[in-house]
Amino acid sequence: MPMHQETADDLIRKIFALQRSLRCVTQRSADIGGPGVALQGVMRMIGEDGELRATELAAKLGVGPAGLSRHVAELEELGYVRRRPHPQDRRAYLISLTELGDSVLREALKNRAVLLQDALADWSEDQAQLASSALGALSDSLFTSIRRAPGTAGPTPETPYPNPQELTTK
Structure with a gap:
């Protein structure tokens, strides 16, 4: 039986509330030091792949080339990422984390996990x-639905969004 309209409405409200709460936790972790929330997200995507083309990174992040270029330039200036020319395509370049960037990202993710553990201190491991x-x-389910939708600019098998469960283990 399909989901009732009221249930769908309630689920949407709860998802938006979760997004707001996570934004607060994420912002608190960024306030501890290091790159801001947006730059941490870019670094996390780069770190998951090791090295990738700028166009692949933009597709994974759901941003345009101009926005990505600004983020990458800032990360490069901070010493967190490096760009190198793509060996097979002179128009493209490959982006990867530096050792410093990898270290800063690991620390930021650790800080975020600690904040979440503190916020959910009354939860059991099972919960x-x-x-x-x-x-x-x-x-x-949502990502599968996006992939099936005709004419969407969502993830594809070549540039899927990350599995959220995998993000918590990195």
């Missing part, structure tokens, strides 16, 4: 795993 599993299943 956290159940929530993680439910959120992973929800994300997987």
Whole structure:
């Protein structure tokens, strides 16, 4: 039986509330030091792939080339990423984290995890795993739906969004 309209409305409200809450936790972790939230997101995507083309990174992040270029330039200036010419395509370049960038990213993700653990101190491990599993299943279903939708600019098998469960283990 399909989901009722009221249930869909309630789920949307709760997803938006979760996004707002996560933004606050994420911002608090960025306030500890290091790159801001947006730059951390860019670094995380680069770190997951090791090295990738700027166009691939832009597609994964869902941003345009100009926005990505600004982020990459700032990260490069901070010493967190490096760009090198693509060996097979002179028009493109490959982006990767530097050792400093990898270290800063790991520390930022660790700080974020500690803040989340503190915020959910009254949760049991079982509750956290159940929530993680439910959120992973929800994300997987939404991403699968986006991939099937005709004419969308969503993720493709070549540039999928990351599995949210994988992000928590990095």
